[in-house]
Amino acid sequence: KAGVTQTPRYLIKTRGQQVTLSCSPISGHRSVSWYQQTPGQGLQFLFEYFSETQRNKGNFPGRFSGRQFSNSRSEMNVSTLELGDSALYLCASSENYEQYFGPGTRLTVT
Amino acid sequence: GQQLNQSPQSMFIQEGEDVSMNCTSSSIFNTWLWYKQDPGEGPVLLIALYKAGELTSNGRLAAQFGITRKDSFLNISASIPSDVGIYFCAGQLTNFGNEKLTFGTGTRLTIIP
Numbered sequence: 728k729a730g731v732t733q734t735p736r737y738l739i740k741t742r743g744q745q746v747t748l749s750c751s752p753i754s755g756h757r758s759v760s761w762y763q764q765t766p767g768q769g770l771q772f773l774f775e776y777f778s779e780t781q782r783n784k785g786n787f788p789g790r791f792s793g794r795q796f797s798n799s800r801s802e803m804n805v806s807t808l809e810l811g812d813s814a815l816y817l818c819a820s821s822e823n824y825e826q827y828f829g830p831g832t833r834l835t836v837t
Numbered sequence: 838g839q840q841l842n843q844s845p846q847s848m849f850i851q852e853g854e855d856v857s858m859n860c861t862s863s864s865i866f867n868t869w870l871w872y873k874q875d876p877g878e879g880p881v882l883l884i885a886l887y888k889a890g891e892l893t894s895n896g897r898l899a900a901q902f903g904i905t906r907k908d909s910f911l912n913i914s915a916s917i918p919s920d921v922g923i924y925f926c927a928g929q930l931t932n933f934g935n936e937k938l939t940f941g942t943g944t945r946l947t948i949i950p
Contacts, residue, residue, distance in 0.1 A: 768840075826927075
């Protein structure tokens, strides 16, 4: 099976802009989770989607949102970007609670 | 956000040495996962533990789920150069379909030539 894919791999945006990141899970996996990784805060849970419904949400502001499509692909959106949003954004798909991560999208906000 | 206490923060070892790292939490989990992350890549799942007291091996790796459900240990035997990277523990409370992972602070493993 192909692994989790994320696009784009790298992104540079300006403060105030918005960004959309995409994740394609492993075939057959219905749960997709998103995490933010920064040197200061480590790996932090953003949200999880299962069968197109947000099932769990971390402690991030409303500027961070996501959705899942009927084919389990997921997108994450960040509006009104701030410098502190610079991070590696990781997507994970899971089966039986074992989460498998994609390579991440490195977002730099200038 | 919450992070689990993972120690040591970094390790400098020689090739062939054994490695031990652990992770502790103030709350219980019913699943523990161990990941390895290489620079510029996402974490790769090494071992999953589902039962308190469980000891699971994967080649040279062995991990245990603490009996209190608040800790876990990872051991690597006879380290080799490709073991270099950052190791993360992650706890999960899998009730009501909860997939959220709470990660440890990471252990950076370096092999001294």
